[in-house]
Amino acid sequence: MSMCAPMNSAGTDVSDRQLANSQLGSLEYDPAPESAAIAKLKPSYGLFIDGGFSDGEAHQQFATVNPANEETLSMVAQASSVDVDRAVSSARHAYDKVWSKTTGAQRSKYLFRIARLIQERSRELAVVETLDNGKPIRESRDVDIPLAAAHFFYYAGWADKLEHAGFGVNPKPLGVAGQIIPWNFPLLMAAWKLAPALAAGNTCVLKPAETTPLSALVLAEILEQAELPPGVVNIITGDGVTGAALVDHPDVDKIAFTGSTEVGRMIQQRTAASHKHLTLELGGKGANIVFDDAPIDEMIEGIIDGIFFNQGHVCCAGSRLLVQESVADEVLRRLVRRVEQLRVGDPLDKNTDVGAINSAAQLLRIRELTDFGESEGATRYTSSCALPQKGYWFAPTVFADVAQSHRIAREEIFGPVLSVLTFRTPEEAVAKANNTNYGLACGVWSEKGSRTLWVAERLRAGVIWTNTYNRFDPTSPFGGMRESGFGREGGRHGLEAYLNV
Ligand code: ADP
Numbered sequence: 001m002s003m004c005a006p007m008n009s010a011g012t013d014v015s016d017r018q019l020a021n022s023q024l025g026s027l028e029y030d031p032a033p034e035s036a037a038i039a040k041l042k043p044s045y046g047l048f049i050d051g052g053f054s055d056g057e058a059h060q061q062f063a064t065v066n067p068a069n070e071e072t073l074s075m076v077a078q079a080s081s082v083d084v085d086r087a088v089s090s091a092r093h094a095y096d097k098v099w100s101k102t103t104g105a106q107r108s109k110y111l112f113r114i115a116r117l118i119q120e121r122s123r124e125l126a127v128v129e130t131l132d133n134g135k136p137i138r139e140s141r142d143v144d145i146p147l148a149a150a151h152f153f154y155y156a157g158w159a160d161k162l163e164h165a166g167f168g169v170n171p172k173p174l175g176v177a178g179q180i181i182p183w184n185f186p187l188l189m190a191a192w193k194l195a196p197a198l199a200a201g202n203t204c205v206l207k208p209a210e211t212t213p214l215s216a217l218v219l220a221e222i223l224e225q226a227e228l229p230p231g232v233v234n235i236i237t238g239d240g241v242t243g244a245a246l247v248d249h250p251d252v253d254k255i256a257f258t259g260s261t262e263v264g265r266m267i268q269q270r271t272a273a274s275h276k277h278l279t280l281e282l283g284g285k286g287a288n289i290v291f292d293d294a295p296i297d298e299m300i301e302g303i304i305d306g307i308f309f310n311q312g313h314v315c316c317a318g319s320r321l322l323v324q325e326s327v328a329d330e331v332l333r334r335l336v337r338r339v340e341q342l343r344v345g346d347p348l349d350k351n352t353d354v355g356a357i358n359s360a361a362q363l364l365r366i367r368e369l370t371d372f373g374e375s376e377g378a379t380r381y382t383s384s385c386a387l388p389q390k391g392y393w394f395a396p397t398v399f400a401d402v403a404q405s406h407r408i409a410r411e412e413i414f415g416p417v418l419s420v421l422t423f424r425t426p427e428e429a430v431a432k433a434n435n436t437n438y439g440l441a442c443g444v445w446s447e448k449g450s451r452t453l454w455v456a457e458r459l460r461a462g463v464i465w466t467n468t469y470n471r472f473d474p475t476s477p478f479g480g481m482r483e484s485g486f487g488r489e490g491g492r493h494g495l496e497a498y499l500n501v
Contacts (some may be wrong), residue, residue: 023268029343032350034137035144039127041214044075047083047237048220050090051230057082062239064213067134068347068356068391076213079236081245084205086248087234089380091176091203094231099203100173104160111199112157113226118149118191121222125215129187130347132214134356134392135310137348138500146387147472148191151490154474155199158495162200165492167501173201174500175253176271178210178246180267181216181359183209184313184414190216192489193256194233195474200498202254203463207246209259210239211359244270256497258315261412261438261483279487279497281315281479283412284440287433288318288469289455291426292327294445298467300334305468306443308342308354308396312416313362315484318469320402320409321420328422332400336381336417339396344385354416357392366394366415373399373408378419391424412438426451430458439481462488 001185027138044061046053056077063072079087099107118125122145129140162171177197181189186208197204208216220235236242240263247255247267257331261282271278279371288306290299306318347355357363374380378399387393399423401420402409409419433442441463443454452466460478465471472478477493479485487497 029351034127034310035347036088036251038124039131039215041074045217047077047079048235049087049363051450062157066131067358070390071133076237079242081239084245087205088251090231090234091205092251095175095203098229099232107159108156110150110228115149117225128313129215132212134347134358136352136355144185144188145498148187149437151191151195151284151474153179155195160197165495171499171501177202177204178252179204179206179255179256180243181208181407183212186212187215188259196494200495202498207236213237248355274299280485282485284315284484285436286316286318287322288442288443289429289447292324293447299445300338303337307418308416309470313414318443321418322423322432325422325424340384342396363392369413376406378402434460437483440484
């Protein structure tokens, strides 16, 4: 079945479609693209080791492409195990000679500087992020970059107050942290990892994902501008082989990983029986639970945001909608209408709601799983939006009539695809929400506070939002349980991952 073919089996009728289209027609926007030139990208980037950029030892490079048009943005270095060793040695030297001797107040000063420089270069960073990742500029501009700055500001405030954080009178850092991050929120994940590690007094070797290395490399320039002492942060680009070399390096004291459950499991095995501390933030299959008394307009927007934000490339996405049976038809009808209105296309356009899928490999996975959705008997509704000819695109999709046994209800799709299931009682909602190997995030929508609390208490997930979804704040801890990983990032809890407590 064609990806973009209008389908009509999710309880919609032609008048809904016409209504959506007529509303769209009256809301037609002129293109409002941000200029790609603002990114000021260089044709190639080296590795950021010991305070400066240098070529990789093997002089190997790979291209990072714009997923919206498949054009090469820049060439970046593939770090070998020799380069990893150089980066770790630099971090160890900086830890021993400089960073472990700085006061908390001095570390605060650097973190504040980095935060301010991110703000100053926020427009450039937003464009870089959107070009490299494919996410709408509206999101990189209003969410990713401001939140990245906010994390540095927040942990700047902790650096000179560690003795008051509840981890003993004089909590000590771990040493050298190896940090491996994914491609869905590249700069934000770098900030989540670096800011608490530096505040707690560790030095770092950060490896961005191979499809989205560019914002981390601009961050490296910012670290130079901030005059952060050489070696305190090293940023090395490369694929999983580089990541594995970092995990295996004997002089790393801590591994912090965000990515797939499969790789996380492997990293846990490889670090077992070593001195290395480990935190893992892995996949999810978040349930967004909707009761019949929830305010419907807000809730529809919350469901949309929960799954289509960042093309659904979100580990805590509300990818399973659990809707109370008495309102299921209405919710589905309104959802489908809203999906039809989402603007899919040029990520640099300020009016775009849904951008490009990050890579060909990810697009393939989304297609495979949605094909399973159909063959296993769920009812598919896919937006009839036009998709660009070049690049990696997937039209927003909703599956109704999903059973718990379906793969689209069990496996993380990591794309703009919502699976809708129904329930009758709060007990059934909780049982279905918890019927997953994951445990990262859930949402609960109801007018009744006592009901949302009753449900929240029984959900097995690290993060639970009530009457909202995908809310992030540096003061609030984030992390999972079960196959979603362990450890917390953000808030006071986020310091614990980088202290010897
Ligand atoms: P995804 O499947 O979403 O791309 P991955 O878990 O494969 O997520 O990737 C997340 C990060 O982990 C990336 O930076 C990637 O390069 C890195 N990575 C992949 N394989 C390994 C590995 N075996 N060891 C360490 N890091 C890895």
